[in-house]
Amino acid sequence: MSTFQDLGLQDHLLQAITDLGFETPSEVQEKAIPVLLTEERDLVALAQTGTGKTAAFGFPMLQNIDVDSRTTQGLILSPTRELCLQITNELKQYGKYCKGLNVTAIYGGASITDQAKQVKKGAQIVVATPGRMKDMISRNMVDISKIQYSVLDEADEMLNMGFYEDITDILSHTPEDKSTWLFSATMPKEVATIAKKFMFNPIEITVGHKNVGSKNVSHEFYLVNSRDRYLALKRLADANPNIFSVVFCRTKRDTQKVAEKLIEDGYNAGALHGDLSQNQRDLVMKSFRNKQIQMLVATDVAARGIDVDDITHVINYQLPDEIETYTHRSGRTGRAGKTGVSMVIVSKSELRKIKSIERIIKKQFEQKEIPSGMEICQVQLMSLANKVHDTEINHEIDKYLESINELFEDTSKDELIKKFFSVEFSRFYNYYQKAKDLNIEAKHSSSRDGERSGSSTRYFINVGRKDGYDWMSLKDFLKAVLELGRDDVFKVDVKDSFSFFNTEKEHEQKVLDFFTDFKYNGRFVNVEVSTDRGGGSRNRKKGRRNDKRNRKGGNRSDRSRSEVRTSKGSSRPRRSRRR
Structure with missing residues (x-):
């Protein structure tokens, strides 16, 4: 194994490395630093969270820039303000002996005027979130027309967050002959596309295998009914008295709700999500680093800035919509040579996701049981x-x-x-003493929807292709209005004027209650339990009768429905119940 001295770094950087206590370079540092120091090349580096990527691009950039110049020479884009600040602080530590170095962080939630002043003082390196950077460019507050190096850090997450257009716009203001270094934990198609568009013949460095999780992390899943998810979370916490964990939820609302319930129940918990102010986020992270908070409930986006090495557990309270995101989550534990555990709480409808994740991380999950009281x-x-x-x-x-x-x-x-x-x-x-058993049996282990029908309810709904739906758009509609998870609606079968779909039996009453007197675009949408098992031929007459009755209006109320917004911003209907 090489040392930092072998990589070709200058003495002032080696002194900073000694001060920080670094002894040997990580694999990504060992592979990337010599290349970036000696070649003006574009680079794609695939490495998991916690492998030292900041140092891998930070040291070469610090060595190559001219600190005597006030011109901005390096631009680093990161998905969140937490990660932006983390990178900025690390670069300042690496460059503590670089006299005249100015590294400036640009991110939302802070004074744009103050940030512009810092840049004008002569920031050789700017670390920015895409949204704020684009804003400052449009106001002529920053000049990146002469940069020599651009870094896209956590590129997959930036694209998942919808920053593609912002990144495209920002890079259009940079010179074509710059070197672009892309660092990512996973390599989905979107990242490959952006690499192809903005990079020329890049060198590719892979640490481990693409999208593969850390070897120091073991993976477990616990199968429970959806309604018992929170009880299962509490038992997992109680069964691990020294737990120091991040609990992942899909939405900001669920994150806040779970954290509040944990605090009410006496746990040292806190929430981290995008609706918090910067001051609130700083306070939560300070408490977490000091271990005053043992269970940090977070969204995927907010957790990007967490840089804590001794997290013992990652708990997936809900699996992410994008399977690749699981790799990011599990990478929060098992860092700095320590071991960690990634736990997943799943319902039957999510079992097939476990198989998909196993294929990506190249590891097997161990099914475990929720401990008894x-x-x-x-x-x-x-x-x-x-x-x-x-x-x-x-x-x-x-x-x-x-x-x-x-x-x-x-x-x-x-x-x-x-x-x-x-x-x-x-x-x-x-x-x-009287706690019930939360575990359920996985009677269906196949990932095929057709093999899940035995434990699910099949429904008839009187909308179909004539209403503009295909199976995907109808599934998205049902998932949004019913506020169910991505895999909670399945086996969607769309016909001309009616359709069928399935949910787990546990959601049956919720579905039927929701579609009581439910009106959409001036028409009543009727949902009933179906005897159809997938052929689509039964209940067709009932569907037409209901359709005809709904067109006439019957005796139902014509009260208009209110419109609300889904998490992606599209309008969706909210039911109105007849009094």
Whole structure:
């Protein structure tokens, strides 16, 4: 294995490396730094989160720029303000002996005027989020027409967040002869497209295998009913008393809701999502780094700036919509040579996603059971016993020993131990003594929708191709109005004037309640449980009768529906119930 001295770095950078305590370069640093120091080439580097990518592009950029010039020579784009600030701080540490170095962070949520002033002072390197950078370019607050190096960090996540047009616009203001370095944890088609468009004959560096998770992370899944998801989360936390974790949810609303429930139930928890102010986010992250927060509930976007090495668990409270995102999540643990666990709480309808993730990360999940109440009581009791056993004696207590001994004069050793540990044990025992078993059997392990129908409900709905739907648009519509997950609506079969779809049985009442007197575009949409098992021939007459009745209007109310917005911004209907 090489050393940093072998990579060709200058003495002032090596001194900073020594100060930071770095001993040997990581694999991505070992592969990227010599190339970027000696060749003016474009580069694509694929490496997981936590492998030292910032140093891999940071040291070559710091060595190659002219610190005596006030011209902006390097531009680094990152998806979130947390990551933007993290990169900025790391570059300042790497360049602490570069006299005259100015690295400026540009991100939303802070004064654009102050950021412009910092740039005008002579920022050789600008680290920016795409949205704020585009805004400053349009206001002529920053000049990137003479940059020599552009870096797209976490490129896959920037594209997932919809920054393609912003990135295109920003790079159009940069010179064609610059070197572009793209760093990404995964290589979906979108990243390959942007590499092809903005890069010329790039060198490709891969650490491990594309999209493969860290070897230090084990992967587990727990199968429960959707309604028991939160109870399962609490049990996993209680079964791991020393947990220091990130809990991932899909939406900001779910993130806030889960965090608030955990806090109410006495857990050291906090929320991290895009609706928080910068000050709130800073406070949450400070508490998390200081381990005042043991369970940080976060969205995927907000978690991009988390740079904490000793996270013990990643808990997927909900699986991400994009399977590749799972790699980012699990990469939050098992860092800096430590081991970690990635847990997934899934319902039956999500089982096929586990198989898809296994193919991507090239690892097998281990199915485990949610611990029983009594198992948790035992774990908590032994955890307390170990803490007491390992506690260093504070001799300030000596002056109180006489009074304590008098109090327990008639108490035997065994009785004293029982009394002491009952204080903590009774709390868990009283809560868990009648706790139900949350585990369910995976009666269907196949990923094919057709093999899931035994545990699901099939519905008839009186809309079809004539209403402008195909199977994908109807699935998206149902998923949005019912507020279900991506895989909770399946086996969608669209006919001319009616269709069929499935959900798990646990969602049946919710579906039927929702479509009571539900009106869309001036027409009542009728949903009923169907006896069709996939052929699409049954209930056709019923569908036509309902369609005819709905066109006439019947005796139903014509009260108009309100419009609300989906998470992607498209309008979707909200039901109105007849009083």
